Amino acid sequence: MAIQHPSSAPSAPASSRPYPMAGPGYGKRSAPDQQPRRADDFMLLPLRERNIAGFIDQLPDGAAMDVKGLAKQLPLYGQQAVGSALKALSVAGYLRRVRCLVTGEGGQVRWVFRTFWSRTARDNEWWGALMAAEVQRTAVPEPVAVVTPVAPAAAPVVPEQRAQEREPVVGGHSPAYAALAQLGRVDARLALSAADCAVLEPLAAEWFTRGVDADYLVRALVAGLPAGVGSPVGLVRRRLTDKIPPQAPTAPVPPAPGTPVRRVMMECTKCGVPGRAEALPDGLCRACREPGQGAPEVPVELPAERDVRTYVAELRGLLKAP
Numbered sequence: 001m002a003i004q005h006p007s008s009a010p011s012a013p014a015s016s017r018p019y020p021m022a023g024p025g026y027g028k029r030s031a032p033d034q035q036p037r038r039a040d041d042f043m044l045l046p047l048r049e050r051n052i053a054g055f056i057d058q059l060p061d062g063a064a065m066d067v068k069g070l071a072k073q074l075p076l077y078g079q080q081a082v083g084s085a086l087k088a089l090s091v092a093g094y095l096r097r098v099r100c101l102v103t104g105e106g107g108q109v110r111w112v113f114r115t116f117w118s119r120t121a122r123d124n125e126w127w128g129a130l131m132a133a134e135v136q137r138t139a140v141p142e143p144v145a146v147v148t149p150v151a152p153a154a155a156p157v158v159p160e161q162r163a164q165e166r167e168p169v170v171g172g173h174s175p176a177y178a179a180l181a182q183l184g185r186v187d188a189r190l191a192l193s194a195a196d197c198a199v200l201e202p203l204a205a206e207w208f209t210r211g212v213d214a215d216y217l218v219r220a221l222v223a224g225l226p227a228g229v230g231s232p233v234g235l236v237r238r239r240l241t242d243k244i245p246p247q248a249p250t251a252p253v254p255p256a257p258g259t260p261v262r263r264v265m266m267e268c269t270k271c272g273v274p275g276r277a278e279a280l281p282d283g284l285c286r287a288c289r290e291p292g293q294g295a296p297e298v299p300v301e302l303p304a305e306r307d308v309r310t311y312v313a314e315l316r317g318l319l320k321a322p
Helices: 047-057 067-073 079-091 124-138 159-166 175-186 194-208 214-222 232-242 305-316
Strands: 027-030 095-103 109-117 264-267
Touching: 047 067, 047 079, 067 079, 079 095, 095 124, 124 264, 175 194, 175 214, 175 232, 194 214, 194 232, 214 232
Parallel strands: 027 109
Antiparallel strands: 095 109, 095 264
16 A cells, blocks of 8 residues: 655554653653744655654653654554664754753652654754753752761671662562563563573673662663674673673762762663763764664764755665665
C-alpha cells in the first residue's frame, strides 16, 4: 500500500489511553523561544524523521522519551529505526539529551535524564548557550557538606556492603545477576543464559561496588549496540570490563567556597556518554559521530541558524529510511 505524504506535520497516532509519562524529573522538556506550529514543520526532513519529529512535537512536557517507549507508540518503526531517527534529529538541531543532578526527598541526590526538544532547529552554539543557562540556573554557589554521624564502635562500611544495602538480593539472586538477566528483556541482542549470567556476575558486581545501580548498569551495556551481536556473552564481558565506571570516593570533597557545582550535563543522543556541550557537537560524542562502514559522513558542525533549513535539505540526501 502506498504511503500518503501529508502536506503538514504528522499528528500523533490516535490512542485509547494517554501517552506514558516519565518519572518525576525525567522525560521531554520544551526548549524556549520556539516558533509557533506551522503546516510545513519538519517537511524538509526525510519521511521517517518527519513522522517521528511530528509525533514528539505534540507530546506534553514530561512524556517518556526512551527509544523503547517511543517505538511502542510508533508501530511503523522498531527500536533501531527510532534510535537512528533520534540521532538524525539531534544532528539536525531539534533535540539534545541532558542529565540533571536533583535533590529528592530526604536530601537524596540523584541524576535524572531529560530530552530538550525544539520545534525550531537550532545550531550547536544555541544549544551550548541553553546548557550554559541551565548550568547557571542550577548552580549551587556554596554547597553545604552533609555529614552522616557514625557510632564510634560501629565497624567501617566497605563499598560492597553499601552496594548490598542499596540493592537487596531479589529472588535468591544478587543485584548483579538480576541486572544481567534483565538485558535480554531490554534488548534481545543481549539475551544471556543462566550460565552466562553466573559467569559474568562477579564482573557486574564490581560495578555496584562503585556506586551505580541496576538501571545505570543496564543502560551502559545496551547503549550503542551493533546491528548484529554474534556472541552476547562475549560482548557483555568486554563492556563490563572496558566501560566500568571509576571508583567512587569514600568521602565527597566539597569544592572551594564560591565555586559553582555543575548540575547539568549534556549526553550523547546515541550512547548516553555525558560531557560538556562543546565536547558533544550535534549532541553526539566523537565515537558516535565517526561514520561506520558504508554509512554517510555527517558534518561535525551545524551552519548558522539562518542556514538551518538549507542544511536540513542537504541532510535528506544523507539519511535513508529503513
